[in-house]
Amino acid sequence: MKAGAVILSLVHNTVGIMTPFLLAATGGLYTELSGMLNISLEGLMLIGAFFGVVFAGLTGSLAAGLALGVLCSLLAALVFGLITLNLKANVFIAGLATNLLASGLTVVLAFQLFKNKGVVRFELGRLPSLSIPALNHVPLLADLLLGHNVLVYASWLIVLLSALVIYRTPFGLRLRGTGLNAQTIASLGLRPQGYQLAAILISGLTCGLAGAVLTLNLAAFVPNITSGRGWIALVAIYLGNKTPLGIVVASFVFGLAEAFSNYAQGAIKVPADFILAFPYAITVLAMVVYSIWRHHRARGR
Amino acid sequence: MKRWSRWGDLAAGAAGLAIALGLSFLIAVALIFLLSRSPLTTIRYFFVGPFTNKYYLGNMLNSAVPLILTGLGIAVAFKSSVFNLGGEGQVYSGALVTTVICLALPAANGYLGGAAALAGAVLTGAVLAGLSGFFKMKWGTDELISSFLISAAMGFVVNYFITGPLDDPANNLLASYAIGKQYFLSWLFPPSKLNSSAAIAVLAAAAVFFLMSYTHVGYEMRMCGLNREFSRYGGINVSAYVVLPMVLSGALHGLAGGLAILGTQHMAVKEFSFGMGWNGIAVSLIAKNHPLAVIPAAIFFAWLEAGAKAAMLHSDVTFELAAIVQAVIFYLVTAQAIYIRYRRRVKA
Numbered sequence: 001m002k003a004g005a006v007i008l009s010l011v012h013n014t015v016g017i018m019t020p021f022l023l024a025a026t027g028g029l030y031t032e033l034s035g036m037l038n039i040s041l042e043g044l045m046l047i048g049a050f051f052g053v054v055f056a057g058l059t060g061s062l063a064a065g066l067a068l069g070v071l072c073s074l075l076a077a078l079v080f081g082l083i084t085l086n087l088k089a090n091v092f093i094a095g096l097a098t099n100l101l102a103s104g105l106t107v108v109l110a111f112q113l114f115k116n117k118g119v120v121r122f123e124l125g126r127l128p129s130l131s132i133p134a135l136n137h138v139p140l141l142a143d144l145l146l147g148h149n150v151l152v153y154a155s156w157l158i159v160l161l162s163a164l165v166i167y168r169t170p171f172g173l174r175l176r177g178t179g180l181n182a183q184t185i186a187s188l189g190l191r192p193q194g195y196q197l198a199a200i201l202i203s204g205l206t207c208g209l210a211g212a213v214l215t216l217n218l219a220a221f222v223p224n225i226t227s228g229r230g231w232i233a234l235v236a237i238y239l240g241n242k243t244p245l246g247i248v249v250a251s252f253v254f255g256l257a258e259a260f261s262n263y264a265q266g267a268i269k270v271p272a273d274f275i276l277a278f279p280y281a282i283t284v285l286a287m288v289v290y291s292i293w294r295h296h297r298a299r300g301r
Numbered sequence: 302m303k304r305w306s307r308w309g310d311l312a313a314g315a316a317g318l319a320i321a322l323g324l325s326f327l328i329a330v331a332l333i334f335l336l337s338r339s340p341l342t343t344i345r346y347f348f349v350g351p352f353t354n355k356y357y358l359g360n361m362l363n364s365a366v367p368l369i370l371t372g373l374g375i376a377v378a379f380k381s382s383v384f385n386l387g388g389e390g391q392v393y394s395g396a397l398v399t400t401v402i403c404l405a406l407p408a409a410n411g412y413l414g415g416a417a418a419l420a421g422a423v424l425t426g427a428v429l430a431g432l433s434g435f436f437k438m439k440w441g442t443d444e445l446i447s448s449f450l451i452s453a454a455m456g457f458v459v460n461y462f463i464t465g466p467l468d469d470p471a472n473n474l475l476a477s478y479a480i481g482k483q484y485f486l487s488w489l490f491p492p493s494k495l496n497s498s499a500a501i502a503v504l505a506a507a508a509v510f511f512l513m514s515y516t517h518v519g520y521e522m523r524m525c526g527l528n529r530e531f532s533r534y535g536g537i538n539v540s541a542y543v544v545l546p547m548v549l550s551g552a553l554h555g556l557a558g559g560l561a562i563l564g565t566q567h568m569a570v571k572e573f574s575f576g577m578g579w580n581g582i583a584v585s586l587i588a589k590n591h592p593l594a595v596i597p598a599a600i601f602f603a604w605l606e607a608g609a610k611a612a613m614l615h616s617d618v619t620f621e622l623a624a625i626v627q628a629v630i631f632y633l634v635t636a637q638a639i640y641i642r643y644r645r646r647v648k649a
Contacts, residue, residue, distance in 0.1 A: 037445075087636035092384075093586060097631030100579070104624025111619040112336060228453055235446055273461035280454035284447055291442040 008143050010259050016148050017262075018255025019155045020045065020210040020226075024233035025240070025247045026155075026162050027206030030199035032237050033166065034192075035179035039095035040080050042230025043102030044204050048073035048211030050106040053221050054113070057122035062216060065124075070208035076102065077204025084200070085193045099230075107223050117223065124219040127151060151213045158206060163244040175199060228280070235283050239290055257282050314589070321633035329626045336618055343616040350611025351604055359493020361600075361607035363565060367392065367557040367574070368599035369502040371581025373509045374553035376590040380513060381546035382526040383434065384445040388554045388578025390452025390459075391429050395422035395558030397459045400467065400569040403480035403562070411483030418484065419559045426555020427548045429455060434547030438540045444547065452578070463569050475571035486564040498564035503596065505553065510592040522546055554578065583627060587634055602627070 024041045031038035051072035056065020080098045083089045107117055114120050127149035166172040175195045177185045182192040207230065214229075215221050232254050239253075240246025261275040330344060337343040351361040371388050378385040385391075402418040409417075429451055436442035467477035486496040513519040524532045525542040533539045558574055566573055584602050588594035609623030633639065 083632050083636060087638040089632060089635040089637065093582075093631055093635040096579070096582065097628045097635075100624050100631065101628035104621045104628060107621040108336065108619055108625060111621070117619065117621075231446075231449060231453070235450070238443065238446065271461050271465060273457040273464075277454040277457035280450045280457075284450045284454065287447055287450070288436055288440065288442050291436070291440040295440040 006263070010256065010263060011144050012147075013259040013262070014252060014255040015145060016152060016255075017258050018251040019152050020213050020229050021233050021236055021251040021254050022159060022248065023155045023206045023210035023213065024203075024230055025236040025251055026159050026244065027203030027210075028233055028237050029162065029166070029242060029244065029247060030175065030202045031196070032242055033176050033179045034196045034199040035182065036084070036091045036196060036199070037095075038200065038203055039092060039231070039234060040077075040098035041203065041207050041233050042226055042228065043095075043099035044073045044077055044080075044207035045211035045214075045226045045230045046099075046102040046106055046224070047076045048208030049215040049225050050102075050109070050211070050221055052208070052212030053120075053122055053124075053215035053219070054109075056124055056216060062125060062127060065216065066209070066212050069212045070205060073208030073211065074201060074204045077200050077207075080204075081197045081200035085197055103224060106221070110221065110223070119220055119222050121220045124216065127216055149213075149217065151209065151216075154209070155213075158209075159244050159248060166244070171195075171198075232279065232283060235287065239286055253286070254279060254283070317639050318587075318634070320639055321636065322630065324633055325626065325630045328629045332622065332625060333612075333618065336622065338617055343612050343618055346612040346615045347608040347618075347622075350615070351607035353611075355490065356493045357607060357611060359490040359495035361603050362490075362499065363493065363495040364606060365596075365599040365603035366499050366502045366564070367561050367577045368580055368584050368602055369596055370505060370553050370557035370560070371577050372584030372588060372595040372599050373506055373592055374550040374557070375581045375585035376588065376592055376595055377509060377513070377522075377553065378546045378550040379585060379590045380526045381522045381542055382529065383437075383543055383546045383550075385430050385433070385448050385547055385550040385554075386445050387430060387433065387448035387450075387452030387455075387551075388581050389575070390455035390578070391426040391551050391554035392558040392561075392574045392577045393459045393572075394429060394455050395426045395555030396562050396566075396569055396574055397462055397558075398422050398425045398555075399559035399562045400477050400480060401462075403484050404467070404478055407481050409481075409483075411481075411485075414481075415484050415486075415563055418563065419556065422555040422559025422562075423552045424555070426551035426553070426558070428551070430551025430554070431544060431548040434544035437547075438543045444543070448547070459569075460571060463571050467569065469568070472568075477569040479568040480562065484563055485567060486560075494565050496564040498560040501556075501560060505556070506592050506596055509553075513592060518545070554581070557581075580627070583631055583634075586631070605630075 024045055028038055028041050048069045052065050052069025054065075055068035056062050059065060076098060080094055084091045084094045110120055111117050129147055129149045130153055132146065166176065174185060174190060175198070178192040178195045185192045185195070210229070210233075211226060214225055233251075236247055236250035236254060240248070240250040257279045261278050264270060264275050265272055329347070333343045333347060334340045351357045371392060374388060375385065398421040399418040402421045403414065406414045406417070430448060432451060433442075433444040433448040436447055437444040463477050464475050469476060469478040486498050489495045489497060489499065513523060521532070521537050522542055522545065524535070524537060525539055529539050532542075557577060561574060562569060580602055584595055584598045587601065588598040605626055606623050609620050609626075612618050612622070613620045
């Protein structure tokens with residue numbers, strides 16, 4: 001019974017924890033498919049996290065905070081996109097700059113607005129959670145999938161929608177075409193940069209949501225609150241083999257690793273630093289194992 | 302004819318760089334006007350502060366030392382088209398290993414023990430980065446992401462040692478015991494912290510320049526960087542040139558960490574090296590991955606940070622302002638369109 005309850009609550013927490021990974025990775029999937037290595041996910045998330053909670057605090061409305069936070073990370077994505085595509089900057093370095101800008105800007109603004117470079121707390125209501133009384137008695141479903149906040153379910157919708165957009169619309173086809181061979185797209189009279197900019201903006205949108213999920217849940221901002229989640233989302237795209245379903249599975253695995261380290265911090269006598277290192281270590285391991293598997297499969301053919 | 306176009310390129314590059322840096326300065330000034338209540342004082346400290354006395358000047362040059370080494374580490378990797386994103390962890394781990402070796406040999410000869418401690422740091426960095434290179438060579442694992450992740454995990458492990466087994470309860474810092482006095486590198490410019498590690502950094506830059514430009518190995522590394530497939534047809538063992546640049550890059554990062562302990566810190570303080578790895582990337586980019594240009598680029602970067610520090614101490618802005626200015630410089634330095642326009646104009 002006890003082990004069962006632990007596993008149930010671990011998986012329940014995982015479903016909540018994986019949301020930022022899932023959102024950021026879904027947006028990153030668009031940029032990845034359009035042929036860009038977008039490392040700015042981390043910075044875009046941080047922007048959404050900061051402005052989301054600050055605007056929610058100022059306006060007193062979670063919805064307004066969410067919308068304005070996402071708008072800010074969209075703006076940051078636009079800057080990143082224009083510099084990369086119009087000024088022809090190296091996408092990798094521009095991404096690094098976006099991350100640096102986000103970490104600097106959020107701390108500078110927190111200092112200017114709240115005279116505080118530590119934890120900034122806000123008086124916010126809780127994010128509304130979804131409850132469907134009719135389903136409350138379905139055994140496993142109710143324990144695992146119900147009772148999360150609405151953004152968790154929104155993230156599932158976004159993944160579903162993305163799968164449709166990427167595989168079932170002309171836009172998605174051309175986006176993937178841009179990644180495979182930009183010249184071909186250009187020879188059809190289309191602008192590959194247009195698709196890449198759209199992809200960057202979509203990643204700004206989902207990363208803004210991903211960041212806002214973090215801070216609105218906590219009703220507080222901590223410098224560098226994203227703490228590498230954007231990077232892990234990037235890895236999730238690779239581990240997920242650049243497909244929406246793969247991303248869901250990979251995000252779940254990372255969510256589980258984090259849920260487990262949260263649990264282990266209370267339950268197991270291991271230094272906290274080792275537990276914090278665990279998600280990164282497991283990710284490297286997963287990457288190496290995956291590439292070994294792929295290597296051998298390619299050889300077998 | 303050929304020489305002329307080369308000089309033209311150089312002039313265009315310099316003009317483009319000047320434009321990018323000039324724009325960044327304007328943005329920095331605009332930011333200060335927005336954020337500071339006494340903008341003129343802040344601007345003075347931000348730009349001139351590091352030159353106002355021996356202490357600030359020496360410290361500025363000293364904080365360029367690790368940036369020279371990490372910048373060199375990145376330049377070696379980028380020249381070979383290999384990406385090492387794990388600089389942060391490699392510097393930090395190198396620093397830890399140097400500290401541990403010094404603490405384990407409390408009575409050793411300063412030169413021998415110090416050399417052993419630095420060798421440990423170099424080896425640690427080389428192994429951490431080499432691992433990513435090895436995975437890439439063997440199974441095609443993306444070295445960019447694996448090096449970042451290994452480094453991030455190592456950061457926590459080093460934190461554990463510094464605040465756990467090595468923590469000195471006598472000091473109120475999150476820091477290890479101090480290393481023996483015989484290991485301290487000599488001061489060059491008291492009362493500032495500039496020390497003889499600066500000479501080692503300059504020597505390292507010369508050595509990397511020689512290796513890349515005048516040796517067979519360096520030639521093959523650069524060829525692989527230009528076109529790996531072509532190099533393979535030319536008979537170069539390309540898979541070795543995934544691992545070697547990573548190993549060299551990691552070794553230089555480890556050295557940066559080790560020298561920071563022996564020269565400046567004298568103990569491992571929690572997260573003291575934060576930013577050295579990331580900024581090394583910026584330094585190498587400003588230097589266009591040229592080993593000798595890394596030195597002025599590192600000093601330039603150190604100037605920005607020293608300026609932000611001076612402005613923080615004497616005025617009302619916070620240190621993270623430097624990060625924003627650095628981000629703007631990143632953006633503009635890599636924006637090729639600025640250079641291309643100038644190249645055309647110079648050639649015309």
